[in-house]
Amino acid sequence: xxxxxxxxxxxxxxxxxxxxxxxxxxxxxxxxxxxxxxxxxxxxxxxxxxxxxxxxxxxxxxxxxxxxxxxxxxxxxxxxxxxxxxxxxxxxxxxxxxxxxxxxxxxxxxxxxxxxxxxxxxxxxxxxxxxxxxxxxxxxxxxxxxxxxxxxxxxxxxxxxxxxxxxxxxxxxxxxxxxxxxxxxxxxxxxxxxxxxxxxxxxxxxxxxxxxxxxxxxxxxxxxxxxxxxxxxxxxxxxxxxxxxxxxxxxxxxxxxxxxxxxxxxxxxxxxxxxxxxxxxxxxxxxxxxxxxxxxxxxxxxxxxxxxxxxxxxxxxxxxxxxxxxxxxxxxxxxxxxxxxxxxxxxxxxxxxxxxxxxxxxxxxxxxxxxxxxxxxxxxxxxxxxxxxxxxxxxxxxxxxxxxxxxxxxxxxxxxxxxxxxxxxxxxxxxxxxxxxxxxxxxxxxxxxxxxxxxxxxxxxxxxxxxxxxxxxxxxxxxxxxxxxxxxxxxxxxxx
Numbered sequence: 001x002x003x004x005x006x007x008x009x010x011x012x013x014x015x016x017x018x019x020x021x022x023x024x025x026x027x028x029x030x031x032x033x034x035x036x037x038x039x040x041x042x043x044x045x046x047x048x049x050x051x052x053x054x055x056x057x058x059x060x061x062x063x064x065x066x067x068x069x070x071x072x073x074x075x076x077x078x079x080x081x082x083x084x085x086x087x088x089x090x091x092x093x094x095x096x097x098x099x100x101x102x103x104x105x106x107x108x109x110x111x112x113x114x115x116x117x118x119x120x121x122x123x124x125x126x127x128x129x130x131x132x133x134x135x136x137x138x139x140x141x142x143x144x145x146x147x148x149x150x151x152x153x154x155x156x157x158x159x160x161x162x163x164x165x166x167x168x169x170x171x172x173x174x175x176x177x178x179x180x181x182x183x184x185x186x187x188x189x190x191x192x193x194x195x196x197x198x199x200x201x202x203x204x205x206x207x208x209x210x211x212x213x214x215x216x217x218x219x220x221x222x223x224x225x226x227x228x229x230x231x232x233x234x235x236x237x238x239x240x241x242x243x244x245x246x247x248x249x250x251x252x253x254x255x256x257x258x259x260x261x262x263x264x265x266x267x268x269x270x271x272x273x274x275x276x277x278x279x280x281x282x283x284x285x286x287x288x289x290x291x292x293x294x295x296x297x298x299x300x301x302x303x304x305x306x307x308x309x310x311x312x313x314x315x316x317x318x319x320x321x322x323x324x325x326x327x328x329x330x331x332x333x334x335x336x337x338x339x340x341x342x343x344x345x346x347x348x349x350x351x352x353x354x355x356x357x358x359x360x361x362x363x364x365x366x367x368x369x370x371x372x373x374x375x376x377x378x379x380x381x382x383x384x385x386x387x388x389x390x391x392x393x394x395x396x397x398x399x400x401x402x403x404x405x406x407x408x409x410x411x412x413x414x415x416x417x418x419x420x421x422x423x424x425x426x427x428x429x430x431x432x433x434x435x436x437x438x439x440x441x442x443x444x445x446x447x448x449x450x451x452x453x454x455x456x457x458x459x460x461x462x463x464x465x466x467x468x469x470x471x472x473x474x475x476x477x478x479x480x481x482x483x484x485x486x487x488x489x490x491x492x493x494x495x496x
Contacts, residue, residue: 088258093109093122095111095112096113096126099130099174104242105246115135116139116140123250124253126158127157127164154253169254194216210232213399216232218494228494231491231494234358267334272352273300273305274305276297282355283355286360291317291360292318292320293318294319294338295319296324297324298324299325301323318342322336322340329426329427330427331424331426335423344414347363348409354484360412363376370448372446373444373445375445378394378406379447380392380450381454382455383456383458383482390481390487399449400447401446404447405435411431422434452487454482457471
């Protein structure tokens with residue numbers, strides 16, 4: 001009797017276990033279906049956004065109908081900008097301007113037309129003096145009545161403010177606020193740089209070419225094309241990008257402007273605590289302002305030297321520090337570190353590689369002109385410590401959409417991508433698997449320039465223990481020894 005009772009109880013336990021497993025499978029299937037539905041909705045919204053912005057889907061350039069030719073100086077100055085998506089959709093501008101020169105600026109914000117009194121929910125009012133003068137008497141009266149309201153929105157007058165001079169906080173025209181839209185430009189041949197004079201530097205179309213990667217040379221300077229284009233692009237983004245112009249306009253009008261550049265979380269996970277302080281110092285020297293530093297120690301306790309380095313870096317912005325047990329995989333440590341960050345972009349940092357001061361800044365620019373989801377180095381400097389020489393691996397694979405996998409230590413990716421595609425919970429090759437999974441979600445990868453990074457191979461302990469012959473296969477000789485100054489692009493080298 002007891003045996004029969006035991007078998008019955010065991011059958012009940014088995015039945016409960018099977019039911020629990022079925023319920024868990026059903027819950028996982030429901031959750032996965034919700035994720036797929038959400039991704040489909042987000043992808044449909046993204047496609048519609050790209051259609052409205054009239055940009056190629058996923059940032060890929062359409063194949064040229066004819067073989068591309070090197071742009072001449074005349075073609076550079078006559079190049080027509082293309083419309084770009086808005087940089088500041090959170091700022092609402094009431095606009096009564098029909099001047100063509102104002103369109104690139106106003107296209108970057110959430111714009112609503114008005115005649116007479118502006119809508120009350122606008123953050124800024126931009127009116128063209130000539131347009132307002134053509135309104136009906138009733139509309140002008142309503143506009144002038146609004147001008148006298150206490151606490152009204154700031155007003156910017158396009159053109160001569162005339163009778164509204166005393167009420168306008170800002171006056172603007174195409175000379176004061178030149179803007180441009182970045183257009184894809186096939187890089188010219190190394191020998192055919194675009195030479196310009198200093199007097200032409202204010203031409204917005206010329207600045208557009210610089211931001212799109214065309215190498216510009218000013219005066220007698222004659223650096224290599226790859227160096228000149230990177231330096232010119234930085235100058236364009238720092239001084240003449242539409243977001244910078246909008247920021248200047250809103251500041252003059254008294255409207256708080258949202259950050260013109262995305263925040264970046266530099267995530268460093270290391271099991272070699274002695275190398276962490278130097279990398280924290282290198283991150284502190286980055287030229288990108290909106291930077292957050294996240295450090296995770298894998299299997300080691302936090303040292304006083306690391307805390308001191310983070311204290312030095314605290315002036316740059318938000319910092320965080322965590323220690324993970326050795327039982328966790330590398331992928332788990334990365335996911336936990338990223339989850340504590342707030343950056344819109346995530347930069348993966350290794351503890352033993354070289355990062356130039358503009359490494360993150362150049363990657364941020366690449367996101368803008370490539371519309372990619374992942375940016376990293378394919379062509380890269382590699383220092384072979386055992387041989388004390390530096391080679392250039394995979395030459396010719398830079399400034400292009402790539403089907404390959406960029407070097408993991410150089411990868412910068414969108415946070416929204418990581419939210420859908422986490423790092424795999426494995427100890428090795430997390431970058432490769434992450435990139436493959438991202439591609440399955442429709443992400444595209446852009447290989448930016450070789451500058452501001454060097455993969456350092458010294459001894460063992462690397463997550464990818466490639467043989468020296470593998471690292472040197474197809475590589476070009478760069479220079480003997482390790483020379484950081486030869487792997488960075490200093491400001492001003494293009495003459496801009």
